[in-house]
Amino acid sequence: MTPEDTLASMEAVITDLFYWVSIALMICIHAGFLAYEVGASRSKNVLAAAMKNLLTFSVVCATFFFFGWWFYNAFYQFPVGAIDTATAALPWSDDMGPNNSSVTGIFWGAFALFAATTGSILSGAVLERIRTSAFLILTTVLGSVVWIIGAAWAWHGSGWLLTEWGWHDFGAAGCVHLIAGAFTLGVLINLGPRIGRFVDGKAITIPPHNLPLTMLGLMLIFVGFFGFLMGCVVYTNTGYFSIFGNQTTLSAVAFSTLMGLAGGILGAYVSSKGEPFWTISGGLAGVISVAPGMDLYHPALAFIIAVAGGLLIPYFGKAIEKFGIDDVVGAVAVHGGCAAFGIVVSGFVLWGYPNVAGYPDINPLGQIGGFVVLALLGFLPGYVLSLALKKAKMLRIPAAVELAGLDLSEVPATPYPEGIPVTILKSDTEVTA
Amino acid sequence: MSPIDSWDDASGVVFTGAGTIWPVLFSIVAFALFVAFLAVMIRHEKHAYVAMLKHEPIEKGPAVEGEPRVY
Numbered sequence: 001m002t003p004e005d006t007l008a009s010m011e012a013v014i015t016d017l018f019y020w021v022s023i024a025l026m027i028c029i030h031a032g033f034l035a036y037e038v039g040a041s042r043s044k045n046v047l048a049a050a051m052k053n054l055l056t057f058s059v060v061c062a063t064f065f066f067f068g069w070w071f072y073n074a075f076y077q078f079p080v081g082a083i084d085t086a087t088a089a090l091p092w093s094d095d096m097g098p099n100n101s102s103v104t105g106i107f108w109g110a111f112a113l114f115a116a117t118t119g120s121i122l123s124g125a126v127l128e129r130i131r132t133s134a135f136l137i138l139t140t141v142l143g144s145v146v147w148i149i150g151a152a153w154a155w156h157g158s159g160w161l162l163t164e165w166g167w168h169d170f171g172a173a174g175c176v177h178l179i180a181g182a183f184t185l186g187v188l189i190n191l192g193p194r195i196g197r198f199v200d201g202k203a204i205t206i207p208p209h210n211l212p213l214t215m216l217g218l219m220l221i222f223v224g225f226f227g228f229l230m231g232c233v234v235y236t237n238t239g240y241f242s243i244f245g246n247q248t249t250l251s252a253v254a255f256s257t258l259m260g261l262a263g264g265i266l267g268a269y270v271s272s273k274g275e276p277f278w279t280i281s282g283g284l285a286g287v288i289s290v291a292p293g294m295d296l297y298h299p300a301l302a303f304i305i306a307v308a309g310g311l312l313i314p315y316f317g318k319a320i321e322k323f324g325i326d327d328v329v330g331a332v333a334v335h336g337g338c339a340a341f342g343i344v345v346s347g348f349v350l351w352g353y354p355n356v357a358g359y360p361d362i363n364p365l366g367q368i369g370g371f372v373v374l375a376l377l378g379f380l381p382g383y384v385l386s387l388a389l390k391k392a393k394m395l396r397i398p399a400a401v402e403l404a405g406l407d408l409s410e411v412p413a414t415p416y417p418e419g420i421p422v423t424i425l426k427s428d429t430e431v432t433a
Numbered sequence: 434m435s436p437i438d439s440w441d442d443a444s445g446v447v448f449t450g451a452g453t454i455w456p457v458l459f460s461i462v463a464f465a466l467f468v469a470f471l472a473v474m475i476r477h478e479k480h481a482y483v484a485m486l487k488h489e490p491i492e493k494g495p496a497v498e499g500e501p502r503v504y
Contacts, residue, residue: 059467066464091463092456097448133475394475401482409485410478 011237012103018235019106025227026113028220030057033120036217037127039210040329044405045128046209046415052132056119059136060143064112066091068144072111075152078160110231114151114176115143117228121180124329126187129194129402132410134395138385142183146381150175150374157245166360167370168350170242171232171291173339174370179378181336184327185320186382190390193326195402203321211276218280222261225287229253229294245356248295256294256302260286263303267310278317281334282310288338292346292367296353305345309338336375343371 001009034053041049060068074086088095088104095104119139126135154161155175161167169175197206208214233250234241242248264286265279272278289309290302297305316333327333347367354361389395396402401409436451437443450456 062463062467066460066467091460094446094451097446097451097456099446099448131478133471133478136471136474398482398486400486404485409481 015103015235016106019103019110019231022227022231023106023109023113026110026117026224026231027227029113029117029224029228030120032217032220032222032224033124034217035220036214036329037124039212039214039217040124040208041127042206042405043209043416044407046407047411047413048132048406049127051411052123052127052135053120055132055136056123056139056143057116059140060116060119061112063140063144064115064148065096065108066144068115068148069096069108069111071145071148072152072156075149076156076159078153078164111148111151114172114228114231115148118147118176118180118183119143121177121331121335122184122187125184125327125331126191127328128406129396130191131394131397134386134389137389138183138187138382141381141385142180146183146378147175147179150179150377153377154370154374155243157243161366161370161373162244162355163359165366165369166355166363167366168244168346168353168355168362169292169343169370170244170248170295171229171287173288173291173342174374177288177291177335178339178343178371178374181332181334181339182375182378183382185325185332185336186379186384187386188325188327188332189383190386191395193324194328195399197326198324201324208277215276215280218283222283222287225257225284229257229287229291242295246295252295255299256290256297257287259299259303260290260294260306262286263306264289264310267307268313269310271311272314275314278314278330281313281330285309285313285334285338288335289342289345291339292342293350296350301349305342305349308345309341312341313337336378340371340375343367 030053034050037049037053038046070086070089070091073089074083076082087093090096095102096108099105119142122139122142123135151159151172153159153175154167154169155172156162159167167174194206197204230250230253232243233248233253234243240248240250261283264282264284266282268282268285269279272282286306286309290297290305294302313330313333316337317327317330320327320332325332344364344367347362347364350362351364352361360366386395397406407413407415437447446452448456450459
């Protein structure tokens with residue numbers, strides 16, 4: 001083997017290892033969402049929430065292999081235009097199996113974890129009243145069709161939003177967070193609130209059964225975000241690049257991520273008056289707010305933008321609540337709201353920064369236009385599909401089951417047989433009498 | 434089914450059924466299993482909800498320690 005062959009071999013190994021670590025870290029996002037949602041549920045729905053998260057992971061990974069990866073390769077031009085060249089991404093192609101000359105599997109794996117993240121964003125918002133089967137149908141469409149079409153348009157080196165409008169979104173705020181948030185909003189409108197969440201039009205807080213577990217879950221999500229953002233970097237033998245082809249470094253991502261986390265938590269603490277749920281969600285809000293420009297922002301500017309994002313989320317949450325929408329974990333506010341905020345802000349702050357290959361410079365209209373396109377791409381399928389499931393009476397669990405809790409019916413197991421008391425039901429007296 | 438006779442000349446694609454119709458069949462069966470999973474899950478949900486509304490235990494047999502009472 002020549003020195004050149006050895007070098008090429010080592011480069012391939014390091015590339016594989018880079019994304020391998022990214023995938024492993026991103027699994028922490030799912031462990032975190034599981035803990036987050038288990039904690040946010042009432043004790044009568046704990047295991048159902050956990051099962052929903054486990055199944056999300058399985059369903060999205062499988063369907064992302066069956067057809068999700070194909071959408072990414074086929075749809076980067078508008079509306080389509082690469083169908084012929086995308087045959088390599090079909091599940092039976094030579095490129096989609098053990099292969100001595102291709103790194104497709106490791107990239108597919110990283111994208112599959114991004115896809116599963118979109119499903120987890122939806123999962124928390126619809127807790128305690130959606131049918132698991134309906135949720136899995138919705139999450140399949142979100143995770144293996146909708147977001148990945150958005151990624152082809154807005155998170156691809158030849159995506160049409162980049163080549164035509166000068167779009168820039170380093171950390172996938174648009175295709176992951178905005179699309180998942182908008183899709184979730186569409187589903188929540190049709191799903192309706194949990195029983196007892198609104199009384200005479202007034203919002204009633206249903207407290208999480210284990211807020212410390214919820215907070216620990218979010219800390220795990222923060223760990224996973226380092227894998228997520230690592231996966232946003234393209235590693236090559238000549239350095240690091242964003243997915244749009246401009247040079248960057250992991251150093252830039254470390255600055256922005258940590259300053260984003262810090263700023264978001266502080267901002268949410270102030271605006272929520274120290275409410276723990278919103279405060280720790282502020283960490284996510286901060287990172288998502290800076291995600292579009294985290295390869296270019298000065299760390300102090302990232303902190304300022306993140307503080308603003310953190311400040312905004314309780315207000316986003318209250319605004320959604322006024323429409324009678326019950327978003328259990330604030331997914332629409334944190335993911336959808338902060339992604340929208342971050343994308344629009346980046347258009348002004350990064351105005352005039354060049355893109356590669358002669359594509360248009362980053363500009364406010366390109367960012368705002370991209371925001372509108374991706375918001376619609378997320379919202380419309382979520383609304384229409386959940387409406388169809390609702391009409392077919394497949395969307396929501398029966399009211400009696402919701403009152404008794406899913407752990408008593410759907411899940412043949414008990415979360416705390418000797419510990420935490422189960423949710424006190426108004427109907428308890430009648431049933432035991 | 435092996436696409437190679439020896440690892441000495443192995444390069445490129447090396448997996449079960451490579452270069453044949455088998456990967457297509459594997460993919461179809463795997464997808465069918467996924468659809469079957471969804472169908473079984475919907476049936477399980479319906480059964481569980483009906484059983485609960487009739488105040489029947491979901492699992493047959495005596496209750497184990499810590500098992501919640503029938504609704």
